[in-house]
Amino acid sequence: MARTARGAENLEWAREVLAQAQTVEQLRQAQAVVLPLDYGLSMEQTARVIGRSVPWTCRLRNRFLAGEIVGDGQRQSRGGRRRQNMSAEQERELLAPFLERASTGGILVVGQVKAEIEARLGRSMALSSVYNLLHRHGWRKLAPDKRHPQSDPLAQQEWKKNSPKTSPKPARSGPAKARSS
Template structure:
């Protein structure tokens, strides 16, 4: 037997969110809460009804329950630069001479960029990391 769906505390505002949704994303998010709680649908049935995978339906549902909007970069939504070597500003500073030559019709060559990045980083880098 599956667990009972959670979210009873936000069930009162979910129908209002459905009525006021202006795009498909917030509509699906609110539907992911309402369908299991009011109509007894399973997560699989809910996902099929709103046209998403089971994982996305669960993610949208949890975002709504936590009070987050679709696309909100909260703790439950992964995004951003998680394995960055430099800040964006430092990276732009390091790549500036290479990008300027490329604007003038030159070609970006990773073999020229890699040593400069390694010096700035203070260690060797894999070629695949330089390409990224």
């Protein structure tokens, strides 16, 4: 025999939400509360009526009974930085001197940034996490250019044209002889 449905104290509120539902999910959530209480449906029957699985129907019911209506904008969506080491402001504060030096022509040494972060946190940190932190704040690793910025392509062409020709190396005649021991 199935348990009796809980949430009778929220039944009037569920009926109001059922009448004023703006989305299909809100309607289903209110039905997940009203159907078992008013009509004595089991969770399996309720799930079949609202077109969701039994676990999802239980989740909708529990969220409603906890005071949360689906789609009302109150619940934060997943995403963001749940396991952050520092807030974004603390990261900016820590990186400010390094990025300032790098913007004026200095070199940003990631090992120094890593040491500073580890000193602040009091524990070690992966190098990839330091690179991710730098990337979050707009830093990118610069690679050398293909050519020197002060090079002169015309002068290079002139040098190639006027440089002395070197004689080719003489070709070997025949196969190399093996030494005998």
